[in-house]
Amino acid sequence: MISIYRPDETEFTRNGLGSLDKNIIDPLVMQDLNGIYAFKFKYPIFAPRAIYVKGEHIIKVMTPKGYQLFRIHKEEPVMGYRNVTAYHIFYDLSFNYIDDTNVVDKSGTAAGVQILGATNYLHSFEFVSDIATQATARIVGMNAAEAFLNDSKDNTFISRWGGEIDRDNFQIRMLNHIGEDRNVIIEYRKDLEGFDATIDWTTVVTRIKPIGFDGLELPEKFIDSPLISNYPYPKVREIEYKDIKAAIGDYADDEDALPLEDAYAELRRLVGLEYSQAEIDRPTATYDVQFVRLMNTNEYKKYAALQTIYIGDTVKVRHIKEDIDLTAKVISYEYDPIQKKYTKISLGSIKQTLSGSGYGNLQSQIDAIKQVEISNLEASIDRATGLLNTALGGYVLKRNGELLIMDTEDITTAVKIWRWNLNGLGYSGTGYAGPYRTAITNDGHFVADFIDVGVLNAELIKLGWNNINTQVGIDASGLWVENDNGEKTYMKKGGLSFINKYAEETGFLGMGYNTTDNTINGMLIGADYQKQMSFGRKATAESNAYAPFMRLEELYDLLKFFVPIELNNYLEMNSNTIWNVGEIYGGGKIRLTTNNSGTQGSIIFNASNQMLLLGSVAGVSMGILNGDGVTTTGRFEVRTGENISFQNLNMNGNTITNQSDIRLKKNPVTTELDAIAAIEKMRFIEFEWDKENPYNKTKPDGLQFGMEAQYAPCLQVMDQNSNYLSVDSGKQINLNTLAIQQLVARVKASETELATTKQELADLKEILTSKGVI
Incomplete structure (x- = not known):
């Protein structure tokens, strides 16, 4: 049935001003995924109820997912008919203005609730979402419908949180994905x-x-x-x-x-x-x-x-x-609400190509699984089973449009009644007229005085008052929870306060204040005067005692750690000291680790040889810190397979040595390398370093002189990180020395050959002289 209602109607379980079914022409519900949701039809100008078919009136129409409300926004008379366009009731929000609201680091549900709460005037819309992504958006000067669905602007829900919208009358659901694989x-x-x-x-x-x-x-x-x-x-x-x-x-x-x-x-x-x-x-x-x-x-x-x-x-x-x-x-459909097809x-x-969505967004979202105590739930199940299995009597009455189960035959005398019709299922203990204090309605509401569940998974829970037990209460200080030992936790303005069994405040978790001007300056975790503060965890799974891994002592300004410390940023000691009591006599240690198992880096003082060791798994970099406090200049790096200096090495009048004792060597043979030939093949050039290559960013500027490693195969060393060639300076010195030796040998051979030639020339001269030739 297609029913029409007054513009200000709030009760839609009845037929309102009447049905349009008999005279309506070409009714069509149209919906696009994350787009328009409309109802269009023609209606004769002189047909019954035509006077109600006008702007702002509400129409209830059957859609593929049940009855939905649409409000008339356009009507155009054409040849005795009105061409009518009505938009889903959701679009009432397009006339409700948001002046300025800043959503900061919130999930989908929290963001949607804030957006709906920031409108210019109150409304009946509710919001829920399963989008766990936290995002930020400042929404200024736009209507609420636009704030949700306008993907042409960067600061809207659909642009920041994404998702697909499911509009169910006054309930708005923004889900990661709507629909199913059927x-x-x-x-x-x-x-x-x-x-x-x-x-x-x-x-x-x-x-x-x-x-x-x-x-x-x-x-x-x-x-x-x-x-x-x-x-x-x-x-x-x-x-x-x-x-x-x-x-x-x-x-x-x-x-x-x-x-x-x-x-x-x-x-x-x-x-x-x-x-x-x-x-x-x-x-x-x-x-x-x-x-x-x-x-x-x-x-x-x-x-x-x-x-x-x-x-x-x-x-x-x-x-x-x-x-x-x-x-x-x-992604879209057109639907005939009369034929229901x-x-x-x-x-x-x-x-959708994944590359544009960002690495982080490709990580799979894993649902949290929580173990819960089920003894109370099992007891409730047993109780319900017993009630249903032992039910005797009762009368079932089938009426037009509903089914009744009563404790008497007569509906006028029945007190206990289960009532089931198109609008829902409910139970009354006070007769047919109700009230029905236990009910499930077709708009998604579940009404009950007591609810027994195993796991309740909800994005938003609205609570009135929970009468849990005498250990929960509210007094002038705030909301408190007390355990069997008399220890209390207070939730009050500004944060949480913790009271021990002697009624002493031991600590506080809340807003921190600047002591100079009393302005809020962040968050504070603090202990009371001469009270210790510990961070710990249970010693065993069964224990109720917590073993500290960090503790601020009661009477001394001393922070003790009982486990290794992981630092993901700077540690500012403010002129204080890090020391290790247990190892001070055997050599103190500072170990730096990552999330991976095993020690990744260490600073160790070895008491046996009085040396300081600095080392890590991947390498060590030493240098002068830049202004950002992170990068260094003029640094020296120790890497796997090589050490790299990023500026000149000044020996200050000293020398560089390399062990060469024959007693340290094995299987020595005289080399047959022709060092002179090798040097003759080398190519020496003048050049500048290519600063567009990231590998050259720290190399010196200006004209340089050197050889090409490609022309010196006997000196080549392949860089394991960059695959670029370098020259082994130690080998180059040895090669030069060998070349000098070979040149000396050649010179001596030439000198011997020259002396022989001179003697032969002298002998020849003597013969020629004796013959009278000269």
Whole structure:
């Protein structure tokens, strides 16, 4: 039934001003996913109740998901009819103004509740969401409907928190995804009347080259889709994942950088998601199913299942000829509320490239599982089972539109009544007229004096007063909870206060104040004067005692730690000292660890040799801190396989030595290397360092002189991090010395040869002289 109501009506369980069913023409409910939700129809100007079919009146209409309210916003007289457009009651919020509200670091539910609470005037709308993402948005000068759904602005709910909207009269649900997979599979066949499809093969990608931060590439370069053989040739695309940073080179010490192999693994995982979740290796498709045309075909029964799905639901579309299945989502529909059937459904294939959503957003969201005590629940179940199993008597009355179960035959004398009709199910202990203090209504409300549950999972719980027991109360100081030992926790203005069994305040958790001007300056965790403060955990799973891992002593300004300390930022000691009592005589230690198991770095004083050791798993960097307090200049680094100096090494008149004692060497043989030939092949150049290469950022400026490592194979050393070639200076010195030796040998040989030649010339001269030749 299509009923019409006055503009200010608040009770919609009755028929209001009457039904429009008999005279309404071409009624059509239309909804787009996260878009318009409207009801359009024609109505004769002189038909009954036509005087009510005008602006601001409310219409209750059957939709695929039950009755919904729409308010008339447009009416246009045409040839004896009114063309009427009504928008879902949700759009009442488009006239309710939000002047200024700043949502800071809140989940979906908290954000939506704040937005609805910031409107210019009160309303009846409620909000719920399952979006756990925390985000921030300042909403200034827009209406409430726009604040939720305007994706053209950056500071709206849909832009910051995302999600899909489910509008159910005055209840607004913003969910990660609405709809379900109802296991509906349909077959697409070309030229089928009433089933039109647009398939786009240009978006298919079957071979991806992932690029991480600063051009990071995989060793294998590309990753293929499992479906690559389904296409005549690979469809290659480069996708950038800017959040995947490897801890190499200048980024070795960055907190957000991953070990190189882990970065490679993450790139591979993200590409896998492109294929398995985003389905980037499948074509995109949109489908329009027009049931009026489709009903005239023999294949209509194959598609009748589409009448059982809802907006946001997913279906499988099987392309037999192409041998491919595509997952499609209901993105819009048109619905006849009189026939209670769809006239048209539009489906869109699910496809979204993951690369643009950010690394963090790709992490799977895991639901928390909490163990609860169920003894009270089991007792309630047993009680309910007993009541139902031992119920005797009772009378069942079937009336027009409802079912009654009563304690007498006569409805006028019955006291205990269960009543079930289209609007809900309820129980009255005071007769047919009620009140029904236990009820489930069709608008989603559950009314009860007592509720026994196992796990209650809710985004928003509204409470009145909980009469739990005598250990919970409110007094002039605030809300308090007291345990059996007389210890209390107070919730009062400004924070939480903790009282021991001697009625002494021991500590406080709340807002911290600036002692100079008494302004709020942050958060404070504090202990009372001469009270100790500890952070700890249970010694065992069964114990009620907590073993401290950090404690501020009662009478001394001394903070003790009983476990290793993990620091993710600076530790400012303010001229105080870090020391280790237990190891002070055997050598004090400061150990630096990460989330991984094992010690990652240490500063150790070895008492046996009086030496200080500084070391870590990946390397050590020493230098002069820059202004940011993090990076260094003129530093010296110890890395795996090499030590690197980033400025000149001044020996201050001393020397550099390298052990060369023959007693330390094994299997010595005389080298056959021709050092002179090797030096002759070397190429020496004048050059400047390429500062566009990140590897050269800390190298000196200006004209340089040196050799090319590529022309000195006997001196080459491959940098393990950058794969660039360096020259072994130690070998170069030895090579130069060897070349000098070989030159000396050549000179001596030449001198001997020259002396022999001179003697031969002298002998020849003597002979020629004796012969009278000269």
